[in-house]
Amino acid sequence: MTFQSRIPSAQPMTGEDGLVAAPPHAPLQMPRQTLQRSPGSFGLWAGSLLARLGALLRVNQRRAG
């Protein structure tokens, strides 16, 4: 296999113990992901669902009335 030319930034760097080639410095941002709903968001969701149901019921009652 013919390896293509190495990446320019991949110069061997001194590792923690001074002996080894550490990976090149080429940073990339990794934003923290949201995995949990914030406390109370279930309450908010349930509240909005109830509000919607209530509104729906009121509309139906008006139609029926």
Place this chain on the structure above:
Amino acid sequence: MTARPGSAPVAEQRPAAARAVALVASLTAAIAAGMVFLTYGAADGVSSLDILRSALIILSTWWLAWGAATALLGLATRRAPAMPRHSGPIRGKTVVIVPVYNEDPVATFTRIAAMDDSLRAAGDPAQVDFAILSDTRDPGVAEAETRCFARLVAQQHGEGRMFYRRRSANTGRKAGNIEEFITTSGAAWDYAIILDADSLMEGATMIEMIRRIEADPSLGLLQTLPRVIRARSIFGRAMQFAAAFHSPAFARGLAAMQGRSGPFWGHNAIVRVRAWAQSCGLPELSGPPPFGGHILSHDSVEAVLLARAGWTVRLDDDLTGSYEEGPENILDHAKRDRRWCQGNLQHAKILAAPGLLGWSRFALFQGIFAYLAPVIWLVFIAASIAAIPATGQPDYFPLEHWRFPVFPNDETPKAIGLAVGIFGLLVMPKLLVVLDAIFTGRARQFGGAGQSLRAVLSELALSSLFAPVLLAFTTRSVLQVVSGRDGGWPSNNRDASGLTWAESWRAGRWITLCGALGLALTHTVAPNLTLWLLPVTGPMLLAPLLICWTSRPAKPGQFPVPADRHRPEIVARHDAILDHWTRTTRERQVA
């Protein structure tokens, strides 16, 4: 997502129909089993215990039926059409990431040498670098790692394309290890092949993975199906055989349903580095371990996060040349399972994460349910024992002025039918895989039809024997996690030799005790059930013996796999390099 990829031509192969078929079939089987059980229990009047047991039967049957449906789907779905691959020169740069944590350095670094040689032999120009990311805590092992790395670089002429670094603090464990690498060095590469310390991949397979990810700009992660290699013990060989013989059907079924939210098993996969960086920054979960803190089973979460960000996560079950090693005895299996148990149960906290695809949530739910199912079985058994004294004797003279006995309806056929049905769900997929292997000629790789069938039946018998022991370990793990005990992060023991009797006794005596108590309780409270429960209590009584015996070397030819007949090229390469390194190291030590 900011860099939303283009169209997703491959993975979106109408998985909705496959999912619907599997879900409807498994739910129908579960509800039918629950109804049959309820009519059986209702023969003498419906009690609350009957309702509880019916509910438990529905849940556990659904889980069995879901597995059976996945296998049947895999058997019914022929090999997927060839995936699109980029056929021109490969433009992207790839890094092979090997996270290590107190692993055997000689074994790990010789694997890298073998894969590097295999890449050269593949004869396809591509830039593929290697990065060994050490989280090793043991200073002696760490020192050996740096020595092995120096030897690796010298031997493979790896200057500028082989890297090593060790973290001073292993924050975030394996996921944190990879994250630190991506945030420090990730921009230098387009793709990363993530391996485990015991992974081996053919160079041609790695090149094919690069070509496939390069061909599909929407593909964020491509998972292969690793084959277990190098098993020596009875337990290891049985697991290796089951994985080689049955897993392809299950994997194909899984692939048929995956859509663009396929699985990630943590290794033997390629990822698009920018997609990973953009989507997979894992937060710490609120609260203390085991449910809070670092995410332990990070792979499943990373897969669902990639899918949430719009990337495709795909399992290509047609990719061969991907290998891993497995536990050699029940104790190592249980130790690994303890970690997976905690990791999967922890996912309960993120089931409701905002924006996840429905199928991703279902995948997380499956992971949780896999650990709840054995507990459900155990509760069902306990409820069945408790139901006997509650039932009492039947009333043969229910009518006041009628002097002849009235016999209750005989519901035995229903009970037997239900037991046969449930047993069928367990066994039928495996037997169908045998038939498929015989008719397609795949059985020849396993020594022919007769030998395949013998091996399948032996594996069935053996797994039935150690299933109650594994059930006990899983139940203990679940109880430990639920009661708030953190299992920590023990390193894998991949080279365990046979266990001694004393080790097996120490590790398994509590299972013997539980089995004896269960047997005594059943004999006292519900003697009619004693014989029925022997398949569970018997192996529990013999747990230390089973643990010890199954850790012994298997007989030659027992549980044959294709790798016995044709040793994979990469394995042969690794064996040769490992032998050379080990020999020369010994010679140096002697000198």
